[in-house]
Amino acid sequence: EDQVTQSPEALRLQEGESSSLNCSYTVSGLRGLFWYRQDPGKGPEFLFTLYSAGEEKEKERLKATLTKKESFLHITAPKPEDSATYLCAVQAGGDSGYSTLTFGKGTMLLVSP
Amino acid sequence: DTEVTQTPKHLVMGMTNKKSLKCEQHMGxxxxxxxxxxxxxxxxxxxxxxxxKLSINESVPSRFSPECPNSSLLNLHLHALQPEDSALYLCASSQDLIPNWRRPGNTIYFGEGSWLTVV
Incomplete structure (x- = not known):
């Protein structure tokens, strides 16, 4: 069974204090690992897709990396507007060939000014 | 900005009501x-x-009835819901359900969601 574990559950940072969020996964036949940002009461907003170990992607203050067992979302010099819940999800091959998402429980990030 | 549009944003319904949630995407x-x-x-x-065509039903109770009138539209018909069905209902779309070698994974894009309260 595919499993995704995110840590920490919650993280409080001061503005400008860089940190990383972790997503560890167990999946057979990884097709992709996805990071989403979700603001309260809204749908998840797509951030990154990572397909293979060693891959890295960046967007503004965010950088996502992938190994064979985990992914990190690095936040450099965060701002209060980066406060949100960050969701990690994996997409595996599956016996049916279908590729649906298995989500972690998310990390709630709060950045204080 | 998300290109998956959901209506209504908020819905309050009684347990005997029939309502529908609607979703539209124009990303092909x-x-x-x-x-x-x-x-x-x-x-x-x-x-x-x-x-x-309906490909996956995750053992959802029959009081939820999906419908896909065309490739751009998706509806969720609601009838005889229970208070525990109150939640955020999210519509999403992706290029395909089954990836191929050109595109090993499918990015799934979500709408803003419809907040449903059952009273």
Whole structure:
């Protein structure tokens, strides 16, 4: 069974204090690992897709990396507007060939000014 | 900005009402999804349509009835719901349900969601 574990559950940072969020996964036949940002009461907003170990992607203050067992979302010099819940999800091959998402429980990030 | 549009944004309904949630995308995606999300929980998959045919039903109670009138539209018909069905209902879409070698994974794009309260 595919499993995704995110840590920490919650993280409080001061503005400008860089940190990383972790997503560890167990999946057979990884097709992709996805990071989403979700603001309260809204749908998840797509951030990154990572397909293979060693891959890295960046967007503004965010950088996502992938190994064979985990992914990190690095936040450099965060701002209060980066406060949100960050969701990690994996997409595996599956016996049916279908590729649906298995989500972690998310990390709630709060950045204080 | 999300290109998956959901209406209404908020819905309050009684347990005997019949209502519908609507979703539209114009990205040419052939797979469309309904997810349910409770507070402080990750989204849970309910249904998936691929090329306008129901491909996945995650053992969802029959009081939820999905419909895909065409490749751009997805509806979720609601009838005789229970208070515990109150949640954020998310529509999503992706290029395909089954990836191929050109595109090993399918990015799934979500709408803003419809907040449903059952009273």
């Amino acid at each position: 995606h052939r797979a469309m999804y309904w997810y349910k999300q409770k507070a402080k929980k990750p989204p849970e998959l309910m249904f998936v349509y691929s090329y306008e």
